[in-house]
Amino acid sequence: MSRYEPAVTEPKWQSVWDKAGVFLAHHDKARPKYYVLEMFPYPSGRIHMGHVRNYTMGDVVARYKASCGFSVLHPMGWDAFGMPAENAAMERGGHPKDWTYSNIADMRAQMKPLGLSIDWTREFATCDPEYYGQQQAMFIDMMEKGLVYRKAAVVNWDPVDMTVLANEQVIDGKGWRSGAAVERRELTQWFFRISDYSEELLEALDGLKDWPEKVRLMQANWIGKSRGLQFAFDTVGAPAGHEKLDVYTTRPDTLLGASFAAIAPDHPLARALEATNPAVAAFVADCRKGGTSEEAIETAEKIGFDTGVRVKHPLDPTWEMPVWIANFILMDYGTGAIFGCPAHDQRDLDFARKYSLPVTDVFEAVEGGVAVGTDAFVPLKSERVRYVKGFAGETIQTGEEAVATAIAYAEEKGFGHGVTNFRLRDWGISRQRYWGCPIPVIHCAKCGVVPEAKANLPIRLPDDVTFDVPGNPLDRHPTWRDCTCPQCGAKARRETDTMDTFVDSSWYYARFTAPHAATPTDAAEADYWMNVDQYIGGVEHAILHLLYSRFFARAMHATGHLPAKAIEPFNALFTQGMVTHEIYMTRDATGRPVYHLPEDVTDGKLADGTAVEIIPSAKMSKSKKNVVDPMSIIEAFGADTARWFVMSDSPPERDVEWTASGAEAAFKHLGRVWRLAHEVDTRGAGDASQDAALLKAAHRAINDVTLGIEGFAFNKSVAALYGLANAVSKSDASAGAKRQAMTIMAQLMSPMTPHLAEEIWAMLGGSGLVAKAPWPKADPALLQDDTIILPIQINGKRRAEISVPKDMPAAEVEKLVLADETVIKVLAGSTPKKLIVVPGRIVNVVI
RNA sequence: GCCCUCGUGGUGGAAUGGUAGACACGACAGACUCAAAAUCUGUUGGCGCAAGCCGUGUCGGUUCGAGUCCGACCGAGGGCACCA
Numbered sequence: 028m029s030r031y032e033p034a035v036t037e038p039k040w041q042s043v044w045d046k047a048g049v050f051l052a053h054h055d056k057a058r059p060k061y062y063v064l065e066m067f068p069y070p071s072g073r074i075h076m077g078h079v080r081n082y083t084m085g086d087v088v089a090r091y092k093a094s095c096g097f098s099v100l101h102p103m104g105w106d107a108f109g110m111p112a113e114n115a116a117m118e119r120g121g122h123p124k125d126w127t128y129s130n131i132a133d134m135r136a137q138m139k140p141l142g143l144s145i146d147w148t149r150e151f152a153t154c155d156p157e158y159y160g161q162q163q164a165m166f167i168d169m170m171e172k173g174l175v176y177r178k179a180a181v182v183n184w185d186p187v188d189m190t191v192l193a194n195e196q197v198i199d200g201k202g203w204r205s206g207a208a209v210e211r212r213e214l215t216q217w218f219f220r221i222s223d224y225s226e227e228l229l230e231a232l233d234g235l236k237d238w239p240e241k242v243r244l245m246q247a248n249w250i251g252k253s254r255g256l257q258f259a260f261d262t263v264g265a266p267a268g269h270e271k272l273d274v275y276t277t278r279p280d281t282l283l284g285a286s287f288a289a290i291a292p293d294h295p296l297a298r299a300l301e302a303t304n305p306a307v308a309a310f311v312a313d314c315r316k317g318g319t320s321e322e323a324i325e326t327a328e329k330i331g332f333d334t335g336v337r338v339k340h341p342l343d344p345t346w347e348m349p350v351w352i353a354n355f356i357l358m359d360y361g362t363g364a365i366f367g368c369p370a371h372d373q374r375d376l377d378f379a380r381k382y383s384l385p386v387t388d389v390f391e392a393v394e395g396g397v398a399v400g401t402d403a404f405v406p407l408k409s410e411r412v413r414y415v416k417g418f419a420g421e422t423i424q425t426g427e428e429a430v431a432t433a434i435a436y437a438e439e440k441g442f443g444h445g446v447t448n449f450r451l452r453d454w455g456i457s458r459q460r461y462w463g464c465p466i467p468v469i470h471c472a473k474c475g476v477v478p479e480a481k482a483n484l485p486i487r488l489p490d491d492v493t494f495d496v497p498g499n500p501l502d503r504h505p506t507w508r509d510c511t512c513p514q515c516g517a518k519a520r521r522e523t524d525t526m527d528t529f530v531d532s533s534w535y536y537a538r539f540t541a542p543h544a545a546t547p548t549d550a551a552e553a554d555y556w557m558n559v560d561q562y563i564g565g566v567e568h569a570i571l572h573l574l575y576s577r578f579f580a581r582a583m584h585a586t587g588h589l590p591a592k593a594i595e596p597f598n599a600l601f602t603q604g605m606v607t608h609e610i611y612m613t614r615d616a617t618g619r620p621v622y623h624l625p626e627d628v629t630d631g632k633l634a635d636g637t638a639v640e641i642i643p644s645a646k647m648s649k650s651k652k653n654v655v656d657p658m659s660i661i662e663a664f665g666a667d668t669a670r671w672f673v674m675s676d677s678p679p680e681r682d683v684e685w686t687a688s689g690a691e692a693a694f695k696h697l698g699r700v701w702r703l704a705h706e707v708d709t710r711g712a713g714d715a716s717q718d719a720a721l722l723k724a725a726h727r728a729i730n731d732v733t734l735g736i737e738g739f740a741f742n743k744s745v746a747a748l749y750g751l752a753n754a755v756s757k758s759d760a761s762a763g764a765k766r767q768a769m770t771i772m773a774q775l776m777s778p779m780t781p782h783l784a785e786e787i788w789a790m791l792g793g794s795g796l797v798a799k800a801p802w803p804k805a806d807p808a809l810l811q812d813d814t815i816i817l818p819i820q821i822n823g824k825r826r827a828e829i830s831v832p833k834d835m836p837a838a839e840v841e842k843l844v845l846a847d848e849t850v851i852k853v854l855a856g857s858t859p860k861k862l863i864v865v866p867g868r869i870v871n872v873v874i
Numbered sequence: 875g876c877c878c879u880c881g882u883g884g885u886g887g888a889a890u891g892g893u894a895g896a897c898a899c900g901a902c903a904g905a906c907u908c909a910a911a912a913u914c915u916g917u918u919g920g921c922g923c924a925a926g927c928c929g930u931g932u933c934g935g936u937u938c939g940a941g942u943c944c945g946a947c948c949g950a951g952g953g954c955a956c957c958a
């Protein structure tokens with residue numbers, strides 16, 4: 028008998044699919060369409076297990092939907108711009124373009140053997156001029172619609188390399204190459220007006236029913252809508268022009284607990300003081316040290332500086348408070364100035380204790396109030412508290428009520444007004460880097476900043492650049508910057524900033540519907556294929572990428588590139604977990620960790636017998652060497668084994684731990700299925716009386732596998748398929764029934780292990796390709812059980828069970844329960860307090 | 875620091891508020907074999923001879939009934955606007 032040989036059968040079926048064009052997406056108006064998209068990869072050069080898992084999930088959905096009769100679009104492309112290509116050029120020489128395209132070729136070659144049902148004719152990379160040229164055209168359209176503007180914004184500045192650093196390149200406040208202390212510096216940058224859409228992006232979240240709740244929550248928190256009070260303090264001793272200090276607060280009810288005002292280091296008042304006061308200038312310079320990330324700012328030590336300027340309390344002009352500059356106040360949020368109420372804000376309290384500022388309780392717990400010590404009293408706003416320093420509303424009220432009445436009070440007295448604020452900031456897209464989409468704008472001495480003429484697009488990146496000097500090669504290119512003004516024809520200078528790579532990934536889903544159109548999209552194609560019915564990717568993109576894409580789809584609609592129905596481009600979203608692996612570690616003579624590859628470790632020991640320390644389940648990363656190369660798994664066991672493994676056991680949204688034994692077990696199981704199919708006619712005598720039971724098992728599997736796929740619980744589909752394999756293996760049913768069961772098995776397995784499924788399908792005489800066969804339907808009559816086992820609980824603990832017809836009325840069930848031996852014994856003649864019968868589920872006897 | 879998620883046997887995990895541990899890995903025992911591999915069969919949460927008792931990170935609450943809902947805490951992970 029021959030064996031299960033994926034190395035032979037997998038390439039065979041891939042070539043059959045390819046020749047038949049099975050996976051080409053057809054714009055077929057007669058059929059419903061289904062668009063499955065996995066987040067496209069960055070072309071690092073090697074695929075990893077996370078990719079295998081991500082693309083297998085999408086493939087399962089794509090193949091399943093195709094067999095359900097949908098016209099499926101399942102494309103693939105490359106998120107190809109970005110820093111790693113420039114870093115590679117700096118470290119190893121070569122050109123980012125060559126590095127990127129060669130990586131794409133490598134990764135495509137590694138993905139093809141997985142047998143994914145992808146329409147490769149639609150492939151593109153975001154660094155193709157054909158793609159980014161269309162992106163430039165949309166940028167110009169967005170400029171015309173007023174969705175683009177320039178303003179000053181802070182960047183991480185490396186004073187030694189004289190270059191802008193990404194947050195990732197700032198390590199402990201130092202530049203990653205130079206080691207110099209990073210400073211925050213202002214540059215004029217390009218922005219998209221995403222904040223114009225704050226309200227809409229927030230409200231539309233409610234309509235995204237098939238998105239994970241946690242993603243919607245994270246986005247809502249990120250947009251951060253708040254209602255608060257804005258008012259102006261009168262200042263005392265401030266420079267001219269700063270007679271008022273505008274502040275914003277979400278807790279105006281705590282106004283009588285104020286003990287200081289604080290402004291951001293970049294606040295105009297701080298700037299004015301800095302100009303004349305060297306002590307302020309020194310402090311502000313200190314604040315500007317370190318990176319720009321919110322994390323860096325929030326976790327930095329809280330420092331402050333008393334400016335000597337004072338403000339008058341709006342409720343009591345005789346009450347003056349100091350104005351401090353504090354490094355944790357963000358200029359981008361609210362007015363860049365606050366008042367501190369230490370008793371009810373932990374950060375303010377820490378600040379007040381550090382600088383010996385007063386702490387005044389405004390409210391306390393309704394029952395047993397205690398004065399604030401080292402922990403601020405910050406109850407939920409929905410909780411009722413007793414105001415000891417209130418000025419509007421009831422003494423006992425919730426925070427929400429108190430805030431509303433405080434705003435009303437301020438408006439009535441005329442010292443402030445209610446304001447709705449959003450945390451969401453406009454999207455800064457300028458990057459001072461080479462390997463990105465050039466911003467299609469020209470700086471003309473006469474006309475100012477003007478868009479490039481569309482006829483001149485794409486503005487291509489020049490190839491003749493070098494990376495031997497830090498900084499943006501476009502900025503120092505001898506001729507690329509030179510151009511003529513599209514308005515007046517005079518000599519002008521080209522913009523040298525390129526776009527954030529998030530722009531590239533904010534519309535690729537739309538481009539896949541017409542990847543080679545001469546405009547960004549083709550209306551008819553976009554209308555047929557949009558929206559993405561199922562989007563699949565890592566939860567690490569829950570906020571930025573998805574929010575930017577939602578904005579960009581709206582901008583594309585506003586500029587006529589997408590239909591109105593596509594402003595929420597992703598109907599359903601699924602966020603999958605990571606692939607993890609144990610880390611194997613030893614230590615060198617100095618105690619520093621040394622990591623070892625999984626293939627070098629057997630039974631917890633290295634080849635030389637040294638025991639390794641095992642650190643459980645960590646994200647696969649090259650630096651920790653806990654990586655498994657998908658290619659070696661495919662070579663050893665075949666693509667179907669890798670696919671089967673990543674679909675088994677772990678629910679898709681959770682992390683999956685890669686284990687060598689698990690991979691082997693997956694391979695063994697596929698071999699077993701192959702054997703079961705091979706032996707349908709030869710094993711056992713065959714007992715036709717068992718046919719019905721086997722058929723029932725097969726139909727239960729159809730039901731369970733289908734539910735698993737529909738519900739994104741592929742691990743449950745896999746479990747159901749194990750169940751069916753066990754049923755076939757144990758059954759003595761006739762050859763015909765086994766053949767039928769294994770044919771169903773082939774169909775049910777085809778989304779996950781498509782090559783094996785084709786092989787079995789062909790072996791059993793199925794017609795055509797299983798990839799094109801319609802999905803089997805479960806016969807509802809075969810899913811029913813006539814009698815069920817009903818557990819009996821006594822006081823919530825399971826004590827007995829009875830077997831009853833499945834739709835027996837509750838009254839009759841009660842009789843049977845009370846007649847049960849165990850129940851009689853426990854009751855010992857008494858009557859139960861309560862008898863709860865949950866039909867078809869359980870009985871609880873309360874005594 | 876802030877936002878979000880997760881925590882169940884030796885392991886991965888299953889369980890519309892209703893029998894905790896489906897399915898699988900591993901382990902153990904057996905069959906086949908000269909032997910091994912492969913394959914097949916069985917056992918497998920802990921304690922206990924047993925009846926039974928205890929068990930879903932910890933503590934508390936709601937409920938006839940909690941892995942599931944609520945609160946606090948502990949631990950791990952993701953994001954924090956220039957990594958993608």
